[in-house]
Amino acid sequence: MKNEMINDVLNRMVAHLDNHQMLKLKDVLLECFAGVSLEMERDNETSNYILNNTTRVNGFLSSKKVEGCSSKSLDYYKKTIDRMLASVGKDITRITTEDLRNYLAEYHDVRRVSKVTIDNIRRILSSFFSWLEDEELIMKSPVRRIHKVKTDKLVKETYSDEMLEKMRDSCVKSRDLALIDLLASTGMRVGELVKLNKSDINFHERECVVLGKGSKERLVYFDARTKIHLMHxxxxxxxxxxxxxxxLNTPHYRLTIGGVEARLKKIGKSVTEERVYPHKFRRTLATAAIDKGMPIEQVQHLLGHQRIDTTLQYAMVNQVNVKNAHRKYIG
Incomplete structure (x- = not known):
């Protein structure tokens, strides 16, 4: 309790003192409170910190909304932060690095989630506490000393040309054939596909405008086969x-993400035992583009990635091309 009260004082003074003065103040407080026992009403303290935590989380979410985060992302941020706060059970300004390390370790062990999930939680918490630091609500983010979680780099599968043709041949409805072609030739996200209107399609230029993450528009391009099947x-x-x-059935509502996933799953079952899902088309396009020599910067723009590192995660280099390149350049 004593250390927590000292941290409260320091957090309130962080906007008024420089680092040297803050360290001096901390030394003085520790000296003054040495040997002092402090007791407080736990019920009042709990109700106060819960209210304060809610206010700070709402402030963070508002800032993210202004930055252009989607409602889906905001909901994920809120659930992740609220779950951590409920588990730790402290005022945000009193949460330590050790609290967060223990929380992440327990979350991993109890829920048996992957390292990727744990690192996603770490990134969200890092963003939240960095915002608190920027807003001068805390002295220093407790996530600073929690490093990126090392994850296993698995080679992610892509669809082969043969597999794509099998899926096309299995399509009974013209809509499904056009849907597969558009995903395969543009590499767009399924969330972008379901938002498309007929007016967004430019058949003459074989391109369309999609609304990506952060409400950012970009052009994507489709091939001649896709054009023919879309027009049909x-x-x-x-x-x-x-x-x-x-x-397909009346009243012909706009197809949803769930509808696309269900349809692809059904098509996939007719040709393979492996699961067929929309995002794999995106990875397939990125890999094919790089294998055929498209500069990674152009692939990044095509997929709508802000960071090129993200593009590199999608594009898995074809091992056959690596073998041929080795023979060509090494011997």
Whole structure:
């Protein structure tokens, strides 16, 4: 309790004193409180810190919303932070590095989640406490000394040309064929695909505008086969829904992410035992583009990634090309 009160004083003074003065103040407080026993009403303290924590979390989420984060991301941030606060059971300004290390370790052991999940939680907490530090609500982020979690680098599978052709051949509906072609040739996210309207498609230039993460628009491009199959699908449509892809049954609502995933899963079951899902098309395009010589910066722009490191995670170099390159350059 004594150390927590000292930290409270220091956090309140961080905006008014420089580092040297803060250290001096800490020494003075430790000296003054030496041998002093402090008792407080636990119930009042608990209700106060819960209220304060809620206010600070809401402030952080508001700042992220202004930065352009989607409602889905904001909800994920809130759940992650609230879960940590409920587990640690402290005022945010009193949370230590050790508290967070223990929380992450326990979360990993109890829930048996992957290291990737733990690192995602760490990144969100780092962003939150860095914001608190920038807002001068805490002296220093307790996440600073918690390093990136080392994860296993697994080679992620892509669809082969043969697999893509099998999926195309198994399509009974023109919509499904157009859907597979558009995902395979553009590499767009499934969330971007379901937002598309018919008016977004430029058939002459074989391109369309998608609304990506952070509400950022970008151009993506499709091949001639996709153009033909899209035009055929749209020519069969008689509904007035502006959406590019709609449900097959009346009243032909806009196709949802869940609808796309369910349809691809059904198509996949007819041709393979492996799971077929939308995101794998995106990774397949990135890998094929790099294997054929497209500069990584252009692949980054095509996929709508802010950081090139993210693009490199998607694009797995074809091992056959590595073998051929070794023979060419090494012998």
């Amino acid at each position: 699908y749209l020519s069969e449509r008689h509904d007035k829904n502006p959406a590019l892809f709609v449900a």
